[in-house]
Amino acid sequence: MADIKLYFSEELLSWFHIHKRTLPWRQNRDPYRVWVSEIMLQQTRVDTVIPYYERFMDRFPTVTALAEAPEAEVLKCWEGLGYYSRARNLQAGAREVVDNYNSVIPDDADAVAGLKGIGPYTRGAVMSIAFNRPEPAVDGNVMRVLSRYFCLEDDIAKPRTRIQLEHLAKSLIPEGAAGDFNQALMELGALVCTPKSPGCLTCPVMVHCQGRLVGKENVLPIKTKAKPPREERRLVALIEGSGSNVGKVLVRQRPETGLLAQMWELPHLLEEEVVQEGKAIKTGRGRKKKDTIIEESSAVMGLSASPDSGQMEQLGRGLAAETGLLIRPRHRWMEAEHIFSHIIWKLDVFLADFGFVLKEKEIQQMQYETLLQGGLVAAEQKAEYNNFETAPDQLFSGYAASETAASVSGPEQQEVPLPAGYRWIGPEDMRELAFPNVFLRILGNYWSERY
């Protein structure tokens, strides 16, 4: 065992010195540069990260520059890279360095581990690459390589296995070469010992690879499957402005905490199930295609005439109940998909006209009606809505039946105060506001079709 460990470390290190890629974060060992690169590289391919990394380092060249920047600017610089909590945590960590360590990232594993957003892998990567400390940096790539080389059949999804592999990785680090060795392990996993087809014939440690010797290089590592992400169908309103807002669309900012916190988006809501003859069905069409633009109808359709009328009505009612925003969805425009680690959003996007904003009492009526339909308001709140004089039906159906799209929008809409967090934007505003990828794609399609 000692022999194959020594062989592994020596051969891998020699291979790395010849074959390592030239990457922007390898220009020097500045701990801040290492830290940023390691955070960006989580769940993201090297090729994707490079332009983001260069832009980010141009804009925030030091830990102080990052700490002092407005969060919206950091998010904008991160826009498109996904997993935005990484950007927020990175900035929070930078602020901790400024406040607690005089703007110098400490050469201390415990202190680095205590910074916001730094887990065992990033701690090991920063300590070894920047400070050459013998700390293991074990991610998915490294677990795969070690499982194969040592023919380990423990489930790498289990925390206990990860800890065992961290001990093993630490024991392999050659003296004085922690940074290069850890990068060599990652590089082997990225370039040679790849997930689907390991390139054993070009592998520097092939001769003693235990997994390959017993023919298990394509079976290892063992990893139990994570629960598949939950699918959510969401109805999205692409609300077009008119009058002084012509050429603009209505967007809103997400709450300060939670999923995609503080990013901008089109108004949308979760589609409810409709119960029909005792059987739950979805009102959506269940299409599978990603980012499909639906051929636009030239006619403005009434809600009752469209095959999508159920979804459009739900969208109109839901937004009114949630924020008081009264809109008229016109027709389906496109479909898109956004994959998070635990959820998949299936988005049905509807073009819509802006109507007006309901008053407080009208919002409550709309919520009451939505409640009666099993919609957005929690059942236990029902008692609060028992005293309305006007039948909630009249509020929306009156609007839907009697108003035309043109008459509910128009120059007067500039006077209408919007719900909190909402604003009209044109294409030029996209340079400032940070949107999740899926809304960037939808709005990109929209602007390119319109202009």
Ligand code: SF4
């Ligand atoms: S020989 Fe094959 S399985 Fe073994 S470490 Fe190299 S690439 Fe991976």
